[in-house]
Amino acid sequence: MVVLSQPAALDHCSLIKTCKPTSVFTGIPVIDLRDPEAKTLIVKACEEYGFFKLINHGVPMEFMTRLEAEALRFFNLPQSEKDKAGPPDPFGYGSKRIGQNGDVGWIEYLLLNTNPQVTSLKTLIVFRENPEIFRSAVNDYILAVKRMAFEVLELMADGLKIKPRNVLSSMLRDEKSDSCFRLNHYPPCQELQALSGRNLIGFGEHTDPQIISVLRSNNTSGLQISLRDGTWVSVPPDQTSFFINVGDALQVMTNGRLRSVRHRVMADSLKSRVSMIYFGGPPLNEKIAPLPSLVEKREESLYKEFTWWEYKTSAYKSRLADYRLGLFEKT
Numbered sequence: 019m020v021v022l023s024q025p026a027a028l029d030h031c032s033l034i035k036t037c038k039p040t041s042v043f044t045g046i047p048v049i050d051l052r053d054p055e056a057k058t059l060i061v062k063a064c065e066e067y068g069f070f071k072l073i074n075h076g077v078p079m080e081f082m083t084r085l086e087a088e089a090l091r092f093f094n095l096p097q098s099e100k101d102k103a104g105p106p107d108p109f110g111y112g113s114k115r116i117g118q119n120g121d122v123g124w125i126e127y128l129l130l131n132t133n134p135q136v137t138s139l140k141t142l143i144v145f146r147e148n149p150e151i152f153r154s155a156v157n158d159y160i161l162a163v164k165r166m167a168f169e170v171l172e173l174m175a176d177g178l179k180i181k182p183r184n185v186l187s188s189m190l191r192d193e194k195s196d197s198c199f200r201l202n203h204y205p206p207c208q209e210l211q212a213l214s215g216r217n218l219i220g221f222g223e224h225t226d227p228q229i230i231s232v233l234r235s236n237n238t239s240g241l242q243i244s245l246r247d248g249t250w251v252s253v254p255p256d257q258t259s260f261f262i263n264v265g266d267a268l269q270v271m272t273n274g275r276l277r278s279v280r281h282r283v284m285a286d287s288l289k290s291r292v293s294m295i296y297f298g299g300p301p302l303n304e305k306i307a308p309l310p311s312l313v314e315k316r317e318e319s320l321y322k323e324f325t326w327w328e329y330k331t332s333a334y335k336s337r338l339a340d341y342r343l344g345l346f347e348k349t
């Protein structure tokens with residue numbers, strides 16, 4: 019990311035939004051996918067935090083390191099080359115601007131569609147440099163992560179005692195599943211940090227709109243989550259594990275029992291952070307409503323009826339930090 023090449027409208031000052039220092043949280047639930055108790059522990063973690071760390075996940079480390087190297091190879095290209103894959107529509111390469119509504123962060127990224135039927139033209143430009151290597155690194159990684167996400171959602175359904183157990187995972191397995199994939203690069207921000215005295219916001223606070231997000235990062239810290247009482251805590255990085263986030267759609271489908279986690283990323287002053295996130299979403303025409311078995315006889319749905327398309331359209335009109343579910347709650 020070349021600081022000097024920024025458009026005039028996006029000056030340094032708009033990026034200097036800092037936060038109070040946060041404490042490192044040692045209480046993040048760690049779930050072993052091979053643990054016979056995993057289904058119960060997953061539900062417990064998603065009720066309490068909407069977030070957990072997954073170990074023994076079965077995704078080969080080589081898939082992660084290969085994709086990380088490919089991502090860095092792309093992010094290290096000259097700015098003019100990277101810009102050929104942007105601006106994001108929402109897919110493609112983006113730098114500093116997040117979404118369409120004025121959010122900015124100390125970040126550059128590639129947003130890719132995981133549905134091969136609608137592969138965006140910009141995505142193809144990303145692969146142009148070294149088509150086969152990059153493409154296969156992305157495909158191998160996504161395929162393995164998807165499989166693991168299906169398993170997590172099936173265990174979650176077991177833990178919630180919902181039948182059939184694939185009721186959640188089938189929405190991601192569907193060939194029309196509206197899922198996407200994001201490669202983020204947070205360059206070090208030593209100069210700006212010196213100016214402001216604190217670390218910069220890489221990706222501002224938000225919840226993910228989808229069902230589930232699966233994140234893997236290199237060993238640079240930066241990810242923070244908001245606990246139930248609103249305190250922000252830092253998540254210790256672990257490049258061998260995945261971090262799973264509950265998204266807004268899953269909060270609705272469980273009638274608020276599982277909570278979508280508010281999170282943000284701070285850029286590091288010295289180390290670059292690379293993260294890769296799979297966002298598992300339902301097909302556009304899917305009705306997002308509490309699963310019948312989770313709404314007790316006299317308990318009502320907390321939410322109005324809507325489709326994923328309606329929610330997504332509304333989300334893309336919002337600012338990052340907005341409470342997007344508010345518009346869909348029953349009053």
Ligand code: GA4
Nearest residue numbers: 108116117118121226227333334336337338
């Ligand atoms: C958050 C989760 C995913 O990264 C994303 C983001 C999207 C974007 O970067 O374009 C959004 C954001 C995310 C939520 C609200 C809207 C849309 C930026 C924004 C301000 C790709 C997604 O699906 O929603």
